[in-house]
Amino acid sequence: MHSAYRSSYISELTPDMDGKEVLLGGWVHEVRNIGKIVFMILRDHTGTVQVVGKEGTVKAEVIRSMDLPKESVVCVHGVVKQSSESKSGIEIIPTGIENLNPLSAQIPFEVTGKVPADMDVRLDNRHIDLRRLDTTSVFSIQSTVLSSFREAMLKSGLEEIRTPAIVEAATEGGADLFRVEYFEKAAYLAQSPQLYKQLAVIGGMDRVFMVVPVFRAEKHNTVFHLNEITQMDAEIGFSDHHDAISLLKKTIKGILSNVAEERQGDLKRLGVDMGEPKIKEITYRKAVSALNSEGNEIKFGEDLSRDAEIKLCKLFGDLLVVKEYPKKIRAFYSMPNGSDSETCNSFDLLYRGLEISSGAQRIHLPDLLVSSIKEHGLDPSNFDFYVNAFRQGAPPHAGWSLGLERLTMQITGMKNIRECCLFPRDRVRLKP
Numbered sequence: 316m317h318s319a320y321r322s323s324y325i326s327e328l329t330p331d332m333d334g335k336e337v338l339l340g341g342w343v344h345e346v347r348n349i350g351k352i353v354f355m356i357l358r359d360h361t362g363t364v365q366v367v368g369k370e371g372t373v374k375a376e377v378i379r380s381m382d383l384p385k386e387s388v389v390c391v392h393g394v395v396k397q398s399s400e401s402k403s404g405i406e407i408i409p410t411g412i413e414n415l416n417p418l419s420a421q422i423p424f425e426v427t428g429k430v431p432a433d434m435d436v437r438l439d440n441r442h443i444d445l446r447r448l449d450t451t452s453v454f455s456i457q458s459t460v461l462s463s464f465r466e467a468m469l470k471s472g473l474e475e476i477r478t479p480a481i482v483e484a485a486t487e488g489g490a491d492l493f494r495v496e497y498f499e500k501a502a503y504l505a506q507s508p509q510l511y512k513q514l515a516v517i518g519g520m521d522r523v524f525m526v527v528p529v530f531r532a533e534k535h536n537t538v539f540h541l542n543e544i545t546q547m548d549a550e551i552g553f554s555d556h557h558d559a560i561s562l563l564k565k566t567i568k569g570i571l572s573n574v575a576e577e578r579q580g581d582l583k584r585l586g587v588d589m590g591e592p593k594i595k596e597i598t599y600r601k602a603v604s605a606l607n608s609e610g611n612e613i614k615f616g617e618d619l620s621r622d623a624e625i626k627l628c629k630l631f632g633d634l635l636v637v638k639e640y641p642k643k644i645r646a647f648y649s650m651p652n653g654s655d656s657e658t659c660n661s662f663d664l665l666y667r668g669l670e671i672s673s674g675a676q677r678i679h680l681p682d683l684l685v686s687s688i689k690e691h692g693l694d695p696s697n698f699d700f701y702v703n704a705f706r707q708g709a710p711p712h713a714g715w716s717l718g719l720e721r722l723t724m725q726i727t728g729m730k731n732i733r734e735c736c737l738f739p740r741d742r743v744r745l746k747p
């Protein structure tokens with residue numbers, strides 16, 4: 316990638332460039348001075364390369380300028396040389412080293428990974444943590460997840476919309492909201508774009524998607540929860556939950572196959588095997604009976620625990636849609652199931668034992684919606700504008716939301732969701 320300070324990325328250097336002059340921009344990963352030769356490992360976000368300053372081959376002043384502290388940011392002018400001794404088959408013979416910004420503060424931990432650093436120290440210094448190639452790989456994969464999501468949505472005929480982050484009422488239940496002062500009124504940070512994506516669809520846009528930050532004031536501090544996340548949402552008109560599930564399956568397959576194809580280097584670095592994305596679909600009732608026949612004691616009406624989700628993926632496969640949950644454990648807007656009065660047309664997608672998406676066919680009938688709002692302990696007067704919209708020609712519709720950080724976590728095999736959010740917000744972390 317050519318720019319004022321570089322002619323190529325390190326990963327673009329190949330043995331057949333032998334003799335070619337290059338300009339590389341990056342950080343000093345390590346320096347070894349063994350008398351007549353100085354080895355500098357130069358790193359950019361694509362990899363590392365060895366720069367070899369040998370007396371007699373390289374000018375003495377260039378060799379002297381290689382003796383820099385780790386993490387100095389430099390431009391290396393040099394010539395590519397084939398080398399059977401290095402893994403990449405090349406090394407760089409330097410003709411000049413430019414220290415772009417001499418270090419004037421200490422680097423808080425070893426970027427090479429030789430000394431493990433505490434997660435909090437890494438997150439406190441995320442800009443340094445990003446210099447670890449493993450960390451970069453997680454976010455490169457996340458970037459492909461985002462672009463593949465958009466690609467899948469556009470291919471399926473959905474249009475991208477923006478929805479507000481400051482809202483008047485809850486959508487996913489009242490307890491988990493961050494309150495903000497909004498001039499003379501109380502307002503909240505949105506827990507989900509739920510109501511707005513529905514309004515766009517029933518307004519006539521028919522098929523919409525969005526990538527939005529959402530805010531959850533959940534107090535639990537776990538390795539699967541954050542207080543600010545990015546949701547990738549879809550909503551489709553004249554559709555039921557089966558249509559929404561088909562779209563979700565197509566979307567997740569598209570995302571996973573793009574990641575497998577485009578991010579081979581990053582997946583290899585993280586030791587991840589993507590496998591074949593096969594998706595199974597079972598009802599909640601079937602999930603409960605399968606779990607119980609394995610010796611668990613789950614009653615109809617209970618939410619599925621983390622343990623249960625892990626067991627279900629072991630029984631049925633890595634990607635599993637569980638559908639038609641009991642009404643009372645799902646959001647108020649979930650359409651009751653016409654053929655099973657205790658359940659609703661809702662679903663979750665589990666990936667490698669973790670819920671990464673949830674969705675439903677929505678209640679589009681206003682009277683049914685008001686009674687569901689009340690049954691869920693919410694105040695219908697807070698939803699006036701929403702309920703009234705359903706009195707004005709709203710078609711049946713359905714949709715879902717995929718959690719970006721959880722999906723990234725399950726793809727990359729990270730054990731803590733904080734690894735998959737560039738600047739995570741959790742119960743205690745607000746900085747950087």
Ligand code: AMO
Binds near residue numbers: 507509
């Ligand atoms: P839900 O609340 O299940 O559904 O959220 C959808 C997806 O977002 C992710 N997620 C989270 N990830 C990390 N930390 C959290 N605190 C957190 N909360 C949610 C999960 C989850 O599957 N409006 C509905 C969706 C819909 O019906 O369209 C909703 O928000 O991956």
